[in-house]
Amino acid sequence: MDSNTYSVFRKTFHIPTEWLKSDDIIYLVNHPYGTVQAQQAFVEISTRLKRLGYMENNRMMHDYLHFLLKDLLDHNGETYITESDIRRSPQLAHGLLNGTIPDFILKKNKGRTKTLIVDIDVCLSPTSEIKSKYMSFGFFADVIIITPLGFCSQLRDVLPAEDIDYLYKNYKVFLIEYYY
């Protein structure tokens, strides 16, 4: 592939606020991915991906969805706690949630009469299997599972339609870049 056709594949997508704090992510996003000195570029890219913990797993896909969803929740004024808050709280992690760590717990609001647990799963396991982990929490919360192929309908009662569309479109472009 020459450099003229190459540029066709370089797309811009929304970089979540949390990622903007990382020099490694900024490097990866801005990298021209040219064919010149490709081997050296590959070493640089792999080093940074390893440092971020994003090599040889789907963690980067998970984190993109997690951090962009976090930005959208903030944009909509939602009150929530994240998985890192939960990990820091033994009472929540080991007490209430019995060792299960979801991505978000959202506070109930005018349109939502129950607390909402949101878990992102990019391993493409059956949704029913993931949901079974959360069955015992039904006494205090509803649960939604976000997967790469089916998050639009799941988020219908959480975000406005235009925000779900924005998340979907950016995630698609991110995946093109990711797989490239």
Added chain:
Amino acid sequence: MKLQKILFNDRDNVAQRDLSPKEHADPLHKERYLLGMEAYAAKVCSQDDL
């Protein structure tokens, strides 16, 4: 393959939006919610002990 088809059907750039956080009436809303959830967890766990 299904995922690949979905991805390559739409290769256009996405117009970027400003996602600045909505001003909240209570600036400590997240901290308060976390504390509230911890208190709830403590209550539920103490009931289990009974």
